[in-house]
Amino acid sequence: MIADQRRWERFTPRERLLRFTFYLVAVAAFVVSVQTVEVIPEFLYDAPEQVVDLFARMWPMDLKYYPKAVHAALIETLHIATLGTILSLGLALPVGILAARNVVPVTAINQFAKLVLVSSRSVNSLVWALLFVAVFGPGALAGTLAIAFRSIGFVGKLFGEALEEANRGPVEALTAAGAPWPSVFLKAYWPQVQPAFWSIALFRWDINIRESAVLGLVGAGGIGVALDTALTLLYWDQVAVVLATIFAVVILAEIIVTTIRSRII
Amino acid sequence: MSIVPAAPAAGRPNPFPVSWTTRAAWLGLAIYSVYAASLLDVTWERFVFGLGNGARFIGRMLPPAFTHMDLLWKGLAESLEIAIIATVFGIVLSLPVGLAASRNLMPIWVSWPARAFIALCRSFHPVIVAILFVKAVGFGAIAGILALIVASVGFIAKLFAEAIEEISLKQVEAVRATGASFMNVIFMAVVPQVLARFTGFATYQLDSNLRNSTMVGIVGGGGIGSTLFTAFQKFDYDFVLTILLAIIAIIFVGEILAGWVRKTFQ
Amino acid sequence: MTAIGAMTGAAANGSGQAGMTGTRSLSIRGLTKEYVRGKPVLRGISLDIAGQGITAIIGPSGTGKSTLIRCINRLVEPTAGEIWFQGMDLARLRGRSLREARRRIGMVFQEYNLVERLSVMENLLCGRLGYISPVRAWLRRFDPADIERAFELLDIVGLGAFATQRADALSGGQRQRVGIARAVMQRPDLLLADEPTSSLDPKTSVEIMELMAGLTAQHDIPVILNIHNVELAKRFAARIVGMAGGHVVFDGLPADLRDDHLKQIYGGEGWLE
Numbered sequence: 001m002i003a004d005q006r007r008w009e010r011f012t013p014r015e016r017l018l019r020f021t022f023y024l025v026a027v028a029a030f031v032v033s034v035q036t037v038e039v040i041p042e043f044l045y046d047a048p049e050q051v052v053d054l055f056a057r058m059w060p061m062d063l064k065y066y067p068k069a070v071h072a073a074l075i076e077t078l079h080i081a082t083l084g085t086i087l088s089l090g091l092a093l094p095v096g097i098l099a100a101r102n103v104v105p106v107t108a109i110n111q112f113a114k115l116v117l118v119s120s121r122s123v124n125s126l127v128w129a130l131l132f133v134a135v136f137g138p139g140a141l142a143g144t145l146a147i148a149f150r151s152i153g154f155v156g157k158l159f160g161e162a163l164e165e166a167n168r169g170p171v172e173a174l175t176a177a178g179a180p181w182p183s184v185f186l187k188a189y190w191p192q193v194q195p196a197f198w199s200i201a202l203f204r205w206d207i208n209i210r211e212s213a214v215l216g217l218v219g220a221g222g223i224g225v226a227l228d229t230a231l232t233l234l235y236w237d238q239v240a241v242v243l244a245t246i247f248a249v250v251i252l253a254e255i256i257v258t259t260i261r262s263r264i265i
Numbered sequence: 266m267s268i269v270p271a272a273p274a275a276g277r278p279n280p281f282p283v284s285w286t287t288r289a290a291w292l293g294l295a296i297y298s299v300y301a302a303s304l305l306d307v308t309w310e311r312f313v314f315g316l317g318n319g320a321r322f323i324g325r326m327l328p329p330a331f332t333h334m335d336l337l338w339k340g341l342a343e344s345l346e347i348a349i350i351a352t353v354f355g356i357v358l359s360l361p362v363g364l365a366a367s368r369n370l371m372p373i374w375v376s377w378p379a380r381a382f383i384a385l386c387r388s389f390h391p392v393i394v395a396i397l398f399v400k401a402v403g404f405g406a407i408a409g410i411l412a413l414i415v416a417s418v419g420f421i422a423k424l425f426a427e428a429i430e431e432i433s434l435k436q437v438e439a440v441r442a443t444g445a446s447f448m449n450v451i452f453m454a455v456v457p458q459v460l461a462r463f464t465g466f467a468t469y470q471l472d473s474n475l476r477n478s479t480m481v482g483i484v485g486g487g488g489i490g491s492t493l494f495t496a497f498q499k500f501d502y503d504f505v506l507t508i509l510l511a512i513i514a515i516i517f518v519g520e521i522l523a524g525w526v527r528k529t530f531q
Numbered sequence: 532m533t534a535i536g537a538m539t540g541a542a543a544n545g546s547g548q549a550g551m552t553g554t555r556s557l558s559i560r561g562l563t564k565e566y567v568r569g570k571p572v573l574r575g576i577s578l579d580i581a582g583q584g585i586t587a588i589i590g591p592s593g594t595g596k597s598t599l600i601r602c603i604n605r606l607v608e609p610t611a612g613e614i615w616f617q618g619m620d621l622a623r624l625r626g627r628s629l630r631e632a633r634r635r636i637g638m639v640f641q642e643y644n645l646v647e648r649l650s651v652m653e654n655l656l657c658g659r660l661g662y663i664s665p666v667r668a669w670l671r672r673f674d675p676a677d678i679e680r681a682f683e684l685l686d687i688v689g690l691g692a693f694a695t696q697r698a699d700a701l702s703g704g705q706r707q708r709v710g711i712a713r714a715v716m717q718r719p720d721l722l723l724a725d726e727p728t729s730s731l732d733p734k735t736s737v738e739i740m741e742l743m744a745g746l747t748a749q750h751d752i753p754v755i756l757n758i759h760n761v762e763l764a765k766r767f768a769a770r771i772v773g774m775a776g777g778h779v780v781f782d783g784l785p786a787d788l789r790d791d792h793l794k795q796i797y798g799g800e801g802w803l804e
Contacts, residue, residue, distance in 0.1 A: 178634025178661030
């Protein structure tokens with residue numbers, strides 16, 4: 001009750017109206033969605049059987065599949081994720097700088113950079129992969145570029161925000177000393193945002209490990225290719241091996257990132 | 266003004282001590298990049314060849330085709346529906362799961378399995394989950410919805426558990442001291458404290474689900490992704506561009522709306 | 532001797548206006564600044580500042596002291612008016628010529644404005660960034676003479692042992708010493724100081740003022756200082772400018788500053804008891 005009273009004082013009538021409108025819109029959107037979405041109920045009836053069947057086919061796992069096809073694909077996935085991340089860092093750095101309003105105080109440039117970042121993030125890694133497979137042909141090159149282009153938006157946005165939060169003082173001091181713009185960036189902004197930059201890079205690498213695991217479904221290399229093969233042939237015991245591998249690698253990557261981060265910060 | 270490296274003057278320490286770890290790290294990064302690039306057959310010729318190919322590809326994309334607009338709207342509407350339904354169910358399911366995973370309120374034999382479950386939900390890419398659901402419930406929106414619910418639980422339940430772990434235990438103790446039951450404690454002391462951060466999670470997850478809903482269609486999970494994949498397979502690259510532009514526009518608008526909602530609810 | 536050294540230094544730094552480096556006086560004419568249209572913070576300030584000694588600007592908070600100082604090196608863009616220095620109107624400079632003018636004007640800040648994650652040495656050499664290319668700055672190819680001078684300055688400000696330490700390891704007083712040394716590294720023809728002691732305790736404030744007064748006197752650098760501590764202003768400045776409401780309301784020797792002037796500057800009188 002106390003909480004209610006406090007909340008009562010916190011909001012003006014206009015804010016309460018806005019909140020109410022938001023809840024109303026949210027509920028309406030949900031109701032409309034549930035009513036209009038196309039669901040074929042017949043498919044749902046045998047879902048439990050299908051799930052049981054799925055797990056029955058998955059177990060026992062075909063462990064021989066790992067050395068045969070999964071291991072090499074896994075290594076390729078790791079390379080795609082890592083190289084894609086490195087590439088995206090190089091690409092995202094300039095875009096992030098252009099997006100930061102305090103570093104480049106030209107609104108038109110900021111807006112353009114933001115548009116680039118949003119485009120990169122809106123198009124999924126899988127869709128990026130489709131595009132690059134169409135251009136460069138199937139294989140790891142398309143996957144690496146897909147990871148890189150999808151990551152530009154993420155890295156660039158967070159890096160730009162870190163720049164905008166940078167302390168203005170050193171920048172003023174170096175500007176007042178007559179330093180040219182690149183020197184101001186190198187010596188006043190970069191030292192401040194460097195830890196954030198590497199932290200973002202690590203974070204994105206972790207995500208990219210996950211993302212690169214599915215690129216093979218559209219022919220962009222990596223462990224997804226092994227998954228795709230097993231799926232098309234309906235060898236669910238091999239699918240299980242791939243899934244278990246992905247799970248292990250993802251958990252391992254998360255542990256690595258957490259460890260490095262706690263060391264650095 | 267000579268450009269000779271500054272030698273430390275007599276009796277002075279080196280003004281810029283060299284950090285060998287940093288240098289080694291940079292060198293390692295460079296060597297790795299070259300090695301990995303060669304391994305993945307990322308060669309210059311292939312790149313240049315691809316560029317020519319890319320020019321043709323872009324040529325076929327332009328101008329964007331506005332011929333199958335009904336398909337576009339249908340796909341976009343389905344993607345939105347998938348995202349909204351998945352977000353709502355994802356949040357509702359995240360509440361109990363997140364609560365169970367909070368280590369300050371739950372005994373370890375409850376929180377540990379809950380945390381493992383969350384980790385499992387997070388580990389698999391929504392596309393992989395969608396593949397499994399397509400097998401279980403067939404092609405269409407329902408598989409996409411279920412896949413995104415799993416992703417949402419993995420994300421929100423984790424944040425939710427962290428939010429609960431950060432709450433002030435004083436209020437919990439105060440309510441507990443009145444002799445309230447466990448459920449009363451949860452609703453009177455815990456929920457009010459974390460509810461404030463809830464809209465933040467919700468808008469973020471809606472945003473994220475919207476992005477992912479454009480993807481699950483590629484493996485048969487319905488929505489604009491299916492339309493996109495079909496267009497790709499038919500080499501209708503001009504329609505592909507239209508779809509991509511529509512997706513970017515929708516996510517751009519969604520981001521502005523989400524920012525606006527967050528401001529209202531701060 | 533020191534004056535000659537400083538002058539040849541300035542000439543060797545390759546300033547285009549070699550004939551003008553001799554004069555270090557500043558002339559402000561009708562300087563106006565509006566952050567919000569129609570609400571001027573500075574209302575047509577005109578001031579002539581001689582090329583030597585410390586000029587202290589005093590006045591209540593929000594009266595535009597800081598804005599005035601920052602207009603001189605264009606950290607704040609003036610709305611109207613002229614700022615004449617070494618034959619140029621600083622208010623009209625752009626691009627390269629603005630940078631060249633800025634590097635002849637040193638500045639000391641209230642919050643020190645050091646780059647916390649760089650070493651003390653590198654912070655000092657930041658004062659030379661106006662003279663070297665970004666590539667050389669990146670590779671740390673600073674002029675050996677500058678490095679030697681930085682070491683000397685560090686000894687003078689009593690931080691010789693801290694050269695390779697990171698700036699965030701220093702105390703407030705130590706940081707301000709680095710801030711002053713960085714400004715002096717520019718071999719400036721004018722030093723601006725924006726509340727240099729406001730973040731420091733009384734004892735350190737006096738030490739910092741002594742250091743700044745000593746170093747600038749030694750190199751014959753005129754100082755424009757804005758400060759809220761009237762006692763410190765009287766003790767160190769050769770001239771005091773009192774501001775209120777965006778106008779200059781007192782301009783004279785510290786000895787001539789009376790209580791009724793302070794009343795006029797700060798308003799009220801209870802605080803004078």
